Amino acid sequence: MSTNTTDNTRKVTTRRLVEMKQRGEKISMLTAYDYSSAKIIDAAGIDVILVGDSASNVMAGNITTLPITLDQMIYHAKSVMKGTSRALVVVDLPFGTYQGNSKEALASAIRIMKESHAEAVKMEGGSEIRESIERILSAGIPVMGHLGLTPQSINKFGTYSVRARQEEEAAKLIEDAKMLDEIGCFGVVIEKVPAELAARVAKEITIPVIGIGAGGGVDGQVLVMHDMLGINQGFSPRFLRRYADVAGVMTDAVQRYIDDVKSGDFPSPAESY
Structure with missing residues (x-):
């Protein structure tokens, strides 16, 4: 039997996530890509559903997140929205739809919001995509950041190993997190970085920090549903706990x-x- 004290009736909003951080209530976040799964995890009381570009891996069988298209993300987001009534639904902007062109970034975000009825978008990167984030925010579209290991940049990194172990990269991550906070993002995912660094970021910025492989000192956690349910059995990183x-x-x-x-x-x- 669940022992959580989640209010399963009150709609989760970007504002509510900030309130949760302020009072020290941890934020729960899982991915979903279809109506049936979204309906189950929403009814269970999840706070945030991420329509992740990880659909490229677990739904389409691709090795990386790069091949998934904007049309495919919108299809998954529409399906999830039909099964969700309480959770905040955040949709990943896929690779190639926002990097380097802020007008294209805004057009991509507008399509997701208009066609799927989702409530926010998520983007990977810091200062290098600031212009794109600001343009999307200026249209009134909520943006969640994503720092640390950014899977869309896997070909640049060449590895999925832990990020920001070096002082220079850690300093940039802190700087980028503060920038995301200052320009108006409502939250940030930090992936696969040392726990001490992630906890420091969570303390130093006002918006919620959601960790994945970033220790317990942050404001919430996210996992890929297929991983934590033991559907995807070929993936077992240190940070993953299998619940079924x-x-x-x-x-x-x-x-x-x-x-x-x-x-x-x-x-x-x-x-x-």
Whole structure:
């Protein structure tokens, strides 16, 4: 039985997330990409649903997040919105739709908001994409930042290892987080950085810091739903806690179904018309 004290009736907004940080209430965040999953995790009381570009990996089978398109992200976001009534829904702007061209960035964000009815967008990067973030914010669209390991830049990094261990990179991360706060972002995801650094950032900025592989000293946590449910079994980083073995449950159910069909046990007379 759940022991959380989440108010399952009050709609989560960007303002409410800031209030949660101020009173020390941790923020729960998970990914979802379809109506059925979104409906389940929303009803369970999740605070934020991220329609992540991780759909490229777990839904489409791509090795990186780079191939997913804006049209595909909008399709997933529309599906999630239909299953969500309480959680705040944030949608990743996919690779190539905002970097280096702030007008294109705004057009991409407007399409997500108008076509999916989602409530905010998320963007990877700091000072290098400041112009794009500011242009989107100027249109009244809430923006969540993403610092540390930024998977859209994987080809630049060449590895998914921990970021910001070096002093120079850590200093830039702190600077970027403060910049995101100052220009008006409502929150920031910090991925795969030393716990001490992430906790420092959370203390030094006013907006919520959501961690993934960034320790417990931040304002909330996010995981990919397919990872924490044990659907995606080929991925087991140190930061992941598996809360179920859904792949095992599904495999068992499918095998029993196959056996029942082969033996003639299914359908029974009671299951026939």
